[in-house]
Structures are given as C-alpha cells and as structure tokens.
Amino acid sequence: MGESLLQGWQHWPLGLTEPPKILRELSGGLTNRSILFEACGQRFVLRRNAPNAEALGIDRWREQKILSVVSEAGIAPTVHYCAPDEGVLITAFIDGEHWPAASVKEAGKREQLLDLVAQVHALNIDLPTRNYRDYIETYWRQIEAAALVVPAELRETRALLLARLDGLQGNFEPVLCHHDLVPANVVAGTDGLALLDWEYAAVGWKAFDEAVLVAEWGISEDMLSSDGELAVELYGYICALWRLLQGGESE
Structure with a gap:
C-alpha cells in the first residue's frame, strides 16, 4: 500500500x-x-x-x-x-474532525471558522499579488494545449469575465488568501481549528475566500463585500476550469 x-x-x-x-x-x-x-x-x-x-x-x-x-x-x-x-x-498529523458544511449553522462553529479565516487574512507575507485574469488564462492555455472539449458556457463567459477582472486588479487590498476553504481542508483538533492544503494559497483578494465560504459552506451572502457577486462567479469559473484540466476529454 x-x-x-x-x-x-x-x-x-x-x-x-x-x-x-x-x-x-x-x-x-x-x-x-x-x-x-x-x-x-x-x-x-x-x-x-x-x-x-x-x-x-x-x-x-x-x-x-x-x-x-x-x-x-x-x-x-x-x-x-x-x-x-x-x-x-x-x-x-492533526487527529481531529472535519466539520460538515452544515455544521456552521451553529453560531459557535460559524464564528470559529470566520475567525480562522480572519487570522489568515491578517498575516503578513512578502509575495506578489495574484492576478486572477492571468490565473484563468494560464488554465486556458493548458486546456487548449491539451485540445480538451470545452463546454460552450465556459467559452461564452470567458471574455466577459476577463473584462470584469481587468477592472478588479489593483483595486483591492491584497491579503494572504487560502483560496480553497472547502470543508475537507478545515480540521478541528485539540488545539482548535487548522487549515490544510495550502497549495493554492497566495496573496490575493479577500472576497475570493469569502465566496468559497458562501459556495462551499452555505454561509450567508450578507458577509460578501460589494464585489461579492464577481467573487462567487470567479470561484465557480476557476473550479470549472480546474475540473476540466483534471478529467476533461480531448477533442
């Protein structure tokens, strides 16, 4: 094994x-x-x-x-x-429990999770800020090089989303973001909550992490910033491209 x-x-x-x-x-x-x-x-x-x-x-x-x-x-x-x-x-190894998404309906657990994410965003680290437009285009280059079959919706949404991201870059305060705050990456151990799988982390847009909490944990959209709708769309689009790269079929 x-x-x-x-x-x-x-x-x-x-x-x-x-x-x-x-x-x-x-x-x-x-x-x-x-x-x-x-x-x-x-x-x-x-x-x-x-x-x-x-x-x-x-x-x-x-x-x-x-x-x-x-x-x-x-x-x-x-x-x-x-x-x-x-x-x-x-x-x-952290010997702990992975909370199901529904667990944050309990106020105490929701506040613990939000506090953990706030701790991430408060850390100082000297790294370049993620350019989300370039990030998407990197995925697209890989998809096109592999000649993968792309759903029409992803192609049709691409130009509009990239144009919106052009107006975003440089207009947010960069903070350290985890970028993959799914329930499987949160573990409750004896010393409290901890985050696993930092491979997608980067200095970036705080609203992106908030969008993951909304999409994956069902936390109220009321917590989103003014550009929260764009952040949710961006997260969903990146996930779709990621899935395509992981298991897409060639033309």
Missing part, C-alpha cells in the same frame, strides 16, 4: 531511527497522493506532489514560503520537511 511513497526516508530530517510504517492512504485530496505514517511513536502526513501541479496553477516554492508562516502562526500543521524539488511535503 504505497510503500514506494516512503522511498528516501533515511534522509528526511525527522530524526527517525526506524523505518516508517504506513498506517493508511489518506482520502480527500484530488491533486496529490498522501499517506499517514508512523515512526518512533509519532504520526506524520506525507504528500507526494502531483506531476501536473504547474498546469493547475500551483507554485510549490510559494507554497513552501506560505507554509512556514502559517505553521508558525499555529493555523496549519507543523511542517517537518518541505522539498519542492523532490516533490515531498511532510507535516504533523
């Missing part, structure tokens, strides 16, 4: 004095392969990066920098080893 994923464990800076033992392969991730393993009385999560990360808009070196900040802030698992050139990320 995935023993090849542990190849090279001897040089990982974990202080292991015995071979690691795989406990199980972790489900939920759609991009990479991850396993839970144990060694020397500790449990770790190992992620082997997907080979098509760049096509999906993932910058592993940016992710590494962000992980160092959010791990230090205590809102993400402790990072034990991050080697983008090797395609390896090893973090501490």
